[in-house]
Amino acid sequence: MVKESSSNSYYDQEGEISQFCERIREKNILAREMEFEYKWRANNLITRVDGTTTLALTPAFMDSVSQQLDLLYKEVITPLIERVQSNFVLTVKIDALGHFSLDDLKITFKIDLKQHVSLHESFRIPFRILIPFSEYIDYLSLRGQGHNLKVIEAEVNINKLDLLDVIDCPIAGPKAKEQWLAFAIEATAEAKKEHSINVIIPVSEGEVTWEIPHRRRMQHVEFLHKKKKK
Known part of the structure; x- marks a missing residue:
């Protein structure tokens, strides 16, 4: 290649x-x-x-x-x-004839989250960009460090006509905003518990749900064998 x-x-x-x-x-x-x-x-x-x-x-x-x-x-x-x-x-x-496949476009948005501001302000710009594309998003990726979320990334699979429709008329309904805000609240709370975080969250029909995986804690047990006194 x-x-x-x-x-x-x-x-x-x-x-x-x-x-x-x-x-x-x-x-x-x-x-x-x-x-x-x-x-x-x-x-x-x-x-x-x-x-x-x-x-x-x-x-x-x-x-x-x-x-x-x-x-x-x-x-x-x-x-x-x-x-x-x-x-x-x-x-x-691109196919063998040099034709671009405009019915199968992939767009990855990578957006920094503002720090030292309210949760609403931190997610305001990312949600303004992403929610209109929500029906075409396959997953979200969240990364964070120091108990704070830093970056949100989304993969969009869309054709040219739908892409231009979203760009021309970026609709974000009240229900979608409410549902994504609930996700942001849960994700932010979970990030506070971790020093670093890197998770992928699937999106289905425009809805994203934060699901906390079951944590398994490994127990470490030591046995101290004392020698018997002679």
């Missing part, structure tokens, strides 16, 4: 696409998957391609990759950046 990557401000997309495609052509990388990692604070987009080397790439394959990459930037990546305003990694599969 061969990997190639580039990094730039997302506004410079036209020049970046042509340069990136030229590197793929030079290295004869038969692209199978592309990954786009956006870092919100730095306003930086890293593009990676994963594939195999071949003797030569056909002009039709490269034309398809170039055209669809341009459309992906304009119709998917730019709206995600401008409206969601969060770190994310977008992964798209």
Whole structure:
């Protein structure tokens, strides 16, 4: 497998696409998957391609990759950046003809939780971003250190049309907000009991429930054998 990557401000997309495609052509990388990692604070987009080397790439394959990459930037990546305003990694599969699989997009959001604020404020931005996507989320990942939650991560599997609908109209109903808030309260309370925490919580039909696994405590018992006095 061969990997190639580039990094730039997302506004410079036209020049970046042509340069990136030229590197793929030079290295004869038969692209199978592309990954786009956006870092919100730095306003930086890293593009990676994963594939195999071949003797030569056909002009039709490269034309398809170039055209669809341009459309992906304009119709998917730019709206995600401008409206969601969060770190994310977008992964798209590519077939042998250079066609992007827009019916099977994977987006991973990784969001820092604010520290030294109220629980509501800590989860306000993450929930604003994630709850509209709740029906498409397979799992949440929570990580924490020092008895506090630090990062929430979510994997979204969605097609292009549904993604654009969520971006254009990010609905978060009262029932969903209430249910996710209950989860946040339980998760925060559990994190307070642990010095560090790293858990994955499944999401089903938009609902997430914190389930505390049964803890088994190992008992350590020592027997001291005293020698009998002679």
